[in-house]
Amino acid sequence: MTTINTPAIDTTAIDTLRFATAGSVDDGKSTLVGRLLHDSKSVLADQLEAVEHASRNRGQDAPDLALLTDGLRAEREQGITIDVAYRYFATPRRRFILADTPGHVQYTRNMVTGASTAELAIVLVDARNGVVEQTRRHAAVAALLRVPHVVLAVNKMDLVGYEEQRFDRIVQDFAGHAEELGLPGFTPIPVSALVGDNVVERSAHMDWYAGPALLEFLETVPVGAENVDAPARFPVQYVIRHDEVRYYAGQLVSGALRVGDRVTVQPSGETSEITGIDALGTPVEVAYAPQSITVRLADQRDVSRGDMITAGASADAPTLTRDVRAAACHLAERPLRVGDRVLVRHTTRTAKAIVRDLGGATELCANDLGRITLRTAEPLALDDYADVRRTGAFILVDPADGATLTAGMADLS
């Protein structure tokens, strides 16, 4: 649970930042997360007591903050993080949902998972080692998943004498890779997670750094990326029938819908008009992403789960296609091969598909980033992932055992 000094019953003013962390094995990521939780007073007495107890059992004098985030027995025993862990904390200014992802190369899929819903990613580097192969990989994942903000946290500054030139060199180096990867920008912050420099409090050891401490930046970075001007996208999840009226239930994943809007049902292309919108019990004139709503249409159309209601100019319409080109990250242990028959899960629709091409490769192995072309059994209403994350994203599923195989990000250009 979270700790807030003044209880805020009216939470309307408080928003949420979802962010993800990534770092190599020894970059001190768990320590950074532990420090963030500890110094923001989000760690409660019994949790700290458990960590102190476990640290003593391991023969350590000071509480090992990394133990706060290692949830599974194997993780504690091996001193590594295996799986994405979600953490919750709050300050008076904002709520935070942190996807804490392990950084080993074989767990790239975990960072992809954490980054898929994140609005900010913290890429951690060790100031002694600078940008390494895994740093580039983490930057590549953040760029691929279109995470809107990236923080480069240069950690262990205490071990390099808080040296400004060292920090600058790492930032320069990372900037080169960022540009190459198409990362729109990043915010570098010099920190020491172990000592606490620039994590919650600004450091007294680096007067050459004028920027915010990490938490300060997390509290002030703009959020709410589902923007109102984006085209309206409303995948139908479920049809509620009541007193001969059909209510199309779903979550508005992009843009806004208004009563009176002319809308198109994808993929049939039929058009209609919105006659009513309910926002969980309240009739409204307009709804915005990411609200869950029900929508009523003027005519009795054959609309069902898997269809998508869209509005706006025809230039804004999604692309209806059975030939899907996308960037991909392979997640499963078994490789994906050209010719494989899979299921595509896109918004609320599931369709059969064949893997036509893998960017020239014959297979994609676990944690590979690559390109994919699919031929689907029915048309999908796709947006470029760069334009609308929720309608550009899909997963591939093994029809035999239901395993999640691959993450795809449509690239229609």
Added chain:
Amino acid sequence: MTAELTERTYALSHLDALESEAVHIFREVAGEFERPVILFSGGKDSIVMLHLALKAFAPAAIPFSLLHVDTGHNFPEVIDYRDRTVDKHGLRLHVASVQDYIDRGVLRERPDGTRNPLQTVPLTEKIQDEKFDAVFGGGRRDEEKARAKERVFSLRDEFSQWDPRRQRPELWQLYNGRHAPGEHVRVFPLSNWTELDVWQYIAREDIELPQIYFAHQREVFRRAGMWLTAGDWGGPKDGENVEKRLIRYRTVGDMSCTGAVDSDATTLDAVIAEIAASRLTERGATRADDKLSEAAMEDRKREGYF
């Protein structure tokens, strides 16, 4: 170097965003599964789940039934609440009874009298018998370290077992509910809620709760650092003194292992103020079963516990 956001943005309030996410999860399950069921204990998390489900399918009825795993050590106020709720909304209630398993000799009472670990078998067999394919639980990731690694859709085998190493990656809001016959999926719509969120939502939506969540006089005794209610379940033992105290419950579970906290919070606002100022997690303050070991929850989850 930071990219400028030029678009106009619209941010839902924190509670609205959590509510929308949970409703989306309920509707996904309604669209993808044949026989979903909501685990309903009469505790605050399951009450919030039911409230969200009612909103998700209004004005129609919810397309799910309820399942209560009855340890036999229930607070009477909670059973009363359960039955009134079922009547009020015209729901169907299934009960998996631990007492029944003990009476039939299938399960044996533990020496400490705690029945929480005994819930797994009745729950699993009820899921198998009724062929439930999706089982909603009120578990939250903020509760405990093993739960922090749980997916929203959590695949279980025919023994209900959870294997943390074989969890499916869960990306965007694309929940993968495919499962083989005999398997089922545990679904956690409150994954991203904290204890404080649950209380603030209860206050905002004016949701009725069983009275034991609010401060009241009760006969209790001290065991393992917790205040337990005296009752037929096996407390107090010799040397444990019963006294009358002003207490309330932060969680509701089996009477034998759910502790009360000293509190004078008689209203929702007072409860919220108390939680916001608390220096203990709700499980740390009130659950004896989680104090068994560093990995107590992980072990119970693996065995098929919620």
